[in-house]
Amino acid sequence: MSKKQYWQGLEELNQTPAFKAKAANEFQEDLPFGDVDQLAKAPTSRRDFLKYLGFSTAAATLAASCEMPVRKAIPYAIKPENVTPGVPLMYASTYVDGGEAVPVLVRTREGRPIKIEGNADSKLTEGATTARIQGSVLNLYDAARAKFPTIDGKEVSWEAIDNAVAQALTAVGSQPLYLVTSTMNSESTLSAVAQFVQKYPNTKHVQYDAISYSGILDANQNSFGQRAIPAYRFDNAKVIVSIGADFVGTWISPEIFAKQYGKTRKISAKNPVMGKHYQVEGMMSLTGGSADERYTCKPSQYGAVAAALLAEINGVSASGLNAGMSAAVKKMAADLKAHQGAALVVCGSNDAATQIVVNAINNALGAYGSTITFATTNQTKKGNDHEMAQFAEALKGGQVGGVMFFDCNPVYDHPMGEALGIALGGLKLSLALNDRMDETASKCKITAPVNHWLESWGDASSHTGYTSLMQPSIVPLFKTRGLDESLLKWAGNPVSQYEYVKNYWIGKLGSQTAFDEAIQKGILEPETMPVAAASFSGNVAVALSQIAAAKSSAEGAPELIIYEKVGIGRGAAWSNNPWLQEMPDPITKCTWDNYVIMSPNRAKKMGAELTDLNEVDRDKKVFSIKTNGKEVKLPVLVVPGVHDDVIAVALGYGRSKTVGKAAADLGVNVYPLMAQDATGNLSFYAAAVDLKNTGETYQLAITQTHHSYQNDRPIIHEYSxxxxxxxxxxxxxxxxxxxxxxxxxxxxxxxxxxxxxxxxxxxxxxxxxxxxxxxx
Structure with a gap:
């Protein structure tokens, strides 16, 4: 057994006097018993007990007033007539959010959803869920949800909404009308959209994802003639190389990838063979922390690493990297070549040229048809940055008659969001079909709030050929309505959400009985995932020239990574979820705020090094970050494993008060720091960054070394x-x-x-x- 020593945090490693004092004290801070006035006046009042007692009380009040679930819903394992007070029922359904679609089981008590479990019958997800799926129960009872439709901010009836929309659509006439949504992968909803477009042929449907994968989609269009993300099979890979892709934490479909990846890492006495995993990244990630070998580089170098890896695989000496990274590339290339047909390379960059080179690497390794397949494609990320950029320019230029938003918030999370918000005021129709009065809905004349997924009938397909059904486990808590019902009403086909979904799937499945059985089981899936090879025809030479011409920061100058957190994600409703805000980040162990992640060496260089004061206490130095003509100020959190020339900040913070109490005035919005390339693709890093220590401090809530007084046993046991x-x-x-x-x-x-x-x-x-x- 290894004799290595591990530490919970840098403060434990350095054993400063302040840390020793706190580690010796089980209760590290005085508790303000009964001091309500002091709590109310505390500078961190958003985290105080009373506020979230209030949130929980509001949720409990809503739950207590809930009616029993609608009669037509079908329990997963128990018949409705066998309902017993106090005994929970399970309903098969589908979690959906921003393109994500995961088969789940909903545990209910007396008609109130209380817990989400994964649907283990799904061969795709194998019962996996995520933190956000678990937290979505609390979103259902969020008092900040939109409770009724509005016109000019005032409550109106649904009849008034339907009349106002009809009049506005008439006023728009033949002018361009945009329907801007998050990724849509529901067959029935896409059919409803098609009916709406048929009624109003001047409608352009744009799918927009704040966390964009448009670069991968463009690269696959160039390489294979399909603008789609393939199905990745990490479980078939004996060697994995990831360049900046946190596939266990946030990249594309982590609930699926984590399950697959775990199979390659689990050894037994009968099968003592483990897959090899190399990770190249600028900041520490959940995936990087699981790698066998991990290397750091700046995000502007991801393309150069991919190009060097392709060269080595093709037997050509690579150039353009430092000695350490060149040696790492040689080692990775040799291991990949030794496992032809069982190797996989993935990349988290949103640069199309880099992704074309990654496709060329996988093609050279024989990955298509084994560890990657286009016979089934991932449908959770279909956003098109080019079309979104065209819409933004048209809106700013006064060339749009009307716009309808669904499950997206570009005023908040698009780099041109501020300009979009201003331009919405001059439209004949501005309508939001979102779940709350978020930054975009607040700028729209009409709001037509939609049901929470736990209140909804519907369907979703995270992959082609894999469909999961959605049924409500509770009647709508507020005066909301299904998206399909609204679109069809405005298209001249008034029908309830349930009747529409039922009739759609009876038409597909052939009978009411088949539909009932599908609803009860929750999934329609093949026995095995189809696998097929793909014909690669990407223009590698052009891609390599574009990578070579890309700008990188000077040696020693910082680059900024803008990343997605496991809990808060892109923001959306999750920003107002206290469970997820309170959940420590798996890498930084920090809760609530966003912050600047920085390596110990850079922190020392810039006067933010860990000291006896800020190493243990919550006061952290505040830095100014300027890039792309914007500036933000955030506290610094020193984290090992970050490249010395890299800083990183999470998305999803800096929300407006209308989003909810938990989200308001929390952190800073860094979406405006993002840039777009010439085609409109969003860039999640910046190479030109001005970073300065302001001399100010800010308190962060960190759980990294909680319970350090219990240090009588090793943190982990390590064996070769x-x-x-x-x-x-x-x-x-x-x-x-x-x-x-x-x-x-x-x-x-x-x-x-x-x-x-x-x-x-x-x-x-x-x-x-x-x-x-x-x-x-």
């Missing part, structure tokens, strides 16, 4: 693969020996006491003495 092969049970035996001190031969468990193993709380040395000590 060779050690495991020799004795797969050594860790089990070690645990068994340790527990032997606490379990007597007759099976009685007793606690250690007085610093000696084998004692119960009163110091008895065996089970019988323990009984005597307790008076038995």
């Amino acid at each position: 693969l060779n050690e495991f092969k020799k004795d797969p049970n050594q860790l089990y035996n070690k645990r068994k020996d340790a527990l032997g001190h606490y379990i007597s031969p007759d099976g009685v468990v007793h606690h250690g006491g007085h610093g000696e193993p084998g004692h119960d709380a009163h110091g008895a040395k065996d089970a019988h003495a323990a009984k005597d000590a307790h008076g038995d």
Whole structure:
């Protein structure tokens, strides 16, 4: 077993006096028992107990007033007539948000959803969920949701909304009308959109994703003639190289990839073989923390790394990288070539040229048809940055008659958001079909709020050939309506959401019985995922020339990575979810705010190094970041594993008060710092950054070294693969020996006491003495 020592945080490693003092004290801060006035006046009042007691009370009040679920919903495992008070029912449904679509089971009590589980019957997700899926239950009861439709900010009836929309559509006439949505992968909803477009042929449907994958889509159009993301099979890969793709945490479909990846990493006595994983990235990620070998580089160098890797695989010496990275590329290339047909390279860049080179690498390795397939494509990310840029320019230029938004918020999360918000005021029709009065809905004349997914009928297909059905587990809490119902009403086909979805799928499946069975099971999937090779025809020479011409920062100058957090994601409703705000980030262990991630070396260079003061205490130095003509100020969090010339900031913060109490005035919005390339593709890094220490401080809530006083055992046990092969049970035996001190031969468990193993709380040395000590 390895004798390496691990630490929970840099403060524990450095063992400063302040850390030692806090580690020795179980309760590290005085608790303000009963001091309500002090809590109310605290500078961090958004995190105080009373506010979120209020949030929880509002949620509980809503839940208590809920009606039983609609009669037509079908429980997953228990028939409705067998409902027993206090006994939960499970309903198969589908979690949907911004293009994400995951089959789930919803646990309900007396008609109130209380917990989400993954649908283990799905061969695609195998029962996996994410933090946001779990947190979506709280979003249902969020009092900040839009409670009724409005015109000019005033509550109106749905009849008034339908009349106003009809009049506005008439006024728009033949002028361009835009329907801007997040990725849509629902067959029935896309059919409803088609009916609306047929009624109003001047409509242009633009799919927009704030977390863009448009570069991959463009590269695949160039390489394979398909503007689609293939299905990745990490479980078939023996060697994985990831260049800036956090596929376990946030990249494309992490709930699926994490399951697949886990299969390549799990070893046993019968199969002591583990897949090899290399990670190249600028900042520490959840995926990078799991890699066998990890290398850091600036994000502007991702394309150069991919180009060098392709050259090495093709037997050509690579250039343009430093000695350390060149050696790493040679090693990765050799390992990939040694596992032809069982290798996979992925990249998190949104640059089309870089992705074309990655496609060429996978083609040279024989990945298509084994670890990648276009026979099934991922439908969760279909946003088109070019079309969104064209819409933005047309809107600013006064060439748009009307716009309807659904499940997207470009006024907040697009680089041109401020200009878009101003331009919306001059339209004949501006309508938001969002779940709350977010930054975009607040700029629209009409709001027609939609149901939460737990209140909805529908369907979704995260991959072609894989459909999951959605049924409500509760009646709508507010005066909201389904998207399909609204679109069809305005298209002249008034029908309820349920009737429309039911009739659509009866037409596909052939009968009411087949529809009922599909709703009850929740999924329509093939037995196995189809796999097929693909014909690569990408223009690699042009892509390589574009990579070579790309600008990089000077040596020692910082570059900015703008990234997505596991919990908050792109923002949306998640910004107002206290569960997710309170959830420590898996890498930084920080809650609530966003901040500037920086390496220890750069922090020391810029006067933000960890000291006895700010290493343990919450006060962090505040830095100014200027790039692309915008400036933000954020506190610095020093994190190991970050490239010395890289800083990173998370998206999803800096929300307006209308989004909700938990989101308001929390952190800073960094979407405006993003740039667009010549085609409109969004860039999630900036190479020209002005970074300065302001001398100010800000308090962050961090859980990194909580419970450090319990340091009587190692954080992890580490073994080499060779050690495991020799004795797969050594860790089990070690645990068994340790527990032997606490379990007597007759099976009685007793606690250690007085610093000696084998004692119960009163110091008895065996089970019988323990009984005597307790008076038995």
